[in-house]
Amino acid sequence: MAAIYAGLLAALTIPALNFSASHIDWPPDVTVQALLMVLVPTVALYYSVLSREHSFAWSVYWTWSLVFLGLAAAYQLAEGTFPWGGMLHEGDISNAQRIVLMGHAAVITGFVAMRFRERGQTCNNSSQRTTDSPRLKTGVMSALLVHGSIGALFSILMGPAMFSGRQAFQSGLAANEGLPGFGSLYFLSNAGAIVLPAMAILLRKKGLNIPVPALVLSALLSFLVTNPLIGSRFLTGSFLVALTAALVGPQARRWMPAGVILAFVTVFPTLDLLRGDGTGATEVAITAPSETLTTFDYDAFEMLTREVSLHGELNTDISRADLAIAPFLRWIPVLSQGVQGDASGPAVATSTGMGYTNVSMPLWGEADLIGAGSGVLVVFTVVGLVLGRVQHATLFTSLLEIPLAALLFIVLRGSLYEVLGYVLLAYAVALTFSYLARKDKLDRRDPPVVERRESWELAPQRPRGI
Numbered sequence: 001m002a003a004i005y006a007g008l009l010a011a012l013t014i015p016a017l018n019f020s021a022s023h024i025d026w027p028p029d030v031t032v033q034a035l036l037m038v039l040v041p042t043v044a045l046y047y048s049v050l051s052r053e054h055s056f057a058w059s060v061y062w063t064w065s066l067v068f069l070g071l072a073a074a075y076q077l078a079e080g081t082f083p084w085g086g087m088l089h090e091g092d093i094s095n096a097q098r099i100v101l102m103g104h105a106a107v108i109t110g111f112v113a114m115r116f117r118e119r120g121q122t123c124n125n126s127s128q129r130t131t132d133s134p135r136l137k138t139g140v141m142s143a144l145l146v147h148g149s150i151g152a153l154f155s156i157l158m159g160p161a162m163f164s165g166r167q168a169f170q171s172g173l174a175a176n177e178g179l180p181g182f183g184s185l186y187f188l189s190n191a192g193a194i195v196l197p198a199m200a201i202l203l204r205k206k207g208l209n210i211p212v213p214a215l216v217l218s219a220l221l222s223f224l225v226t227n228p229l230i231g232s233r234f235l236t237g238s239f240l241v242a243l244t245a246a247l248v249g250p251q252a253r254r255w256m257p258a259g260v261i262l263a264f265v266t267v268f269p270t271l272d273l274l275r276g277d278g279t280g281a282t283e284v285a286i287t288a289p290s291e292t293l294t295t296f297d298y299d300a301f302e303m304l305t306r307e308v309s310l311h312g313e314l315n316t317d318i319s320r321a322d323l324a325i326a327p328f329l330r331w332i333p334v335l336s337q338g339v340q341g342d343a344s345g346p347a348v349a350t351s352t353g354m355g356y357t358n359v360s361m362p363l364w365g366e367a368d369l370i371g372a373g374s375g376v377l378v379v380f381t382v383v384g385l386v387l388g389r390v391q392h393a394t395l396f397t398s399l400l401e402i403p404l405a406a407l408l409f410i411v412l413r414g415s416l417y418e419v420l421g422y423v424l425l426a427y428a429v430a431l432t433f434s435y436l437a438r439k440d441k442l443d444r445r446d447p448p449v450v451e452r453r454e455s456w457e458l459a460p461q462r463p464r465g466i
Contacts, residue, residue, distance in 0.1 A: 033097035057405035110384020193222030242406035
């Protein structure tokens with residue numbers, strides 16, 4: 001495995017690091033930082049997949065960072081062009097690079113700190129067995145039933161739009177948005193698709209007697225509501241990553257980052273073949289990374305640099321405070337009406353004069369936009385702490401890690417306005433399932449309490465003599 005990963009990463013990074021062919025003479029700080037943006041995630045990913053205690057979520061963080069903010073940025077800088085044609089100032093590019101590297105340093109600090117804290121705290125995998133857990137089984141089956149009902153109802157309301165391409169799907173969403181709770185229905189059907197089937201499969205592998213037909217039906221309904229005809233490739237991909245990672249064993253999971261990287265740098269831009277609205281690719285094609293990584297799908301570094309160029313001043317009616325609270329209110333009925341459209345990607349796009357504004361903003365850019373350098377340090381330290389925590393083997397973290405890893409593909413891409421609710425749902429479900437398992441475990445430990453009357457209470461009372 002070590003030799004294969006070393007060969008794969010070398011084959012991808014060495015060409016990207018070759019800036020000599022560039023006809024643009026970037027300042028030394030830009031060139032050095034571009035090299036670090038490739039090398040840091042490369043080394044971190046290599047050690048992550050080979051570590052004795054492999055964390056799938058930790059590997060996914062470095063996988064995304066390497067492709068979208070490492071290799072893609074390197075090729076775009078080498079060619080001197082960016083996906084949306086931005087005329088980016090050298091100073092802004094350098095500052096954006098420092099933000100990325102600052103985020104990497106903070107996430108490593110948080111991860112290492114949490115791993116140091118957890119060191120010495122062992123968890124016997126046998127204690128995670130859930131064979132005899134009636135409350136947990138009832139909770140899981142109820143969750144699968146509720147999610148299946150929500151997905152079925154959402155599909156019925158949308159009708160043929162579920163299979164007619166993105167444009168028809170968006171029209172169907174607009175036609176139904178007046179229905180009470182329709183937004184929550186849409187959110188729960190999508191978010192639940194990434195979270196519930198994976199967690200149910202993991203629990204079955206831990207011994208919980210969940211019927212296979214229930215798992216198959218849940219997976220099929222989940223694929224229906226996230227199918228590539230209607231949704232984002234990232235959403236479909238996150239569902240497939242979560243499902244695959246739950247099905248395979250820990251050793252096979254180490255190989256998944258390699259497959260994801262190969263897909264991202266060769267065929268990903270052409271995987272929107274099934275969009276059905278005439279805007280997708282005409283055929284699936286394999287292209288060289290130098291060509292693939294300069295397309296619109298890899299605009300994360302340009303969007304981050306555009307955000308940096310604003311110096312915290314947005315030319316819209318949306319304030320930074322609005323952007324900070326919008327992700328938390330996005331999926332709450334009634335309250336969500338006050339934050340409709342308050343996403344950082346479109347706000348930055350509008351403020352920098354882009355004609356097309358339906359774009360995302362990487363987490364680094366959102367953190368900098370809302371809290372400047374301090375925001376970047378805080379956000380990515382928290383990310384590191386969370387990723388370090390889910391590597392610790394408890395039932396809660398073992399249920400959370402795979403859905404969280406899958407969601408990282410859309411969390412890191414942004415905007416949080418669209419995806420934070422998915423993470424919060426994953427936390428809530430994992431916490432609920434672990435609580436039910438703990439209650440059953442405590443019940444088995446406590447001996448039954450039998451009330452009995454003392455002998456003196458049962459005997460007839462005799463009058464005392466004088």
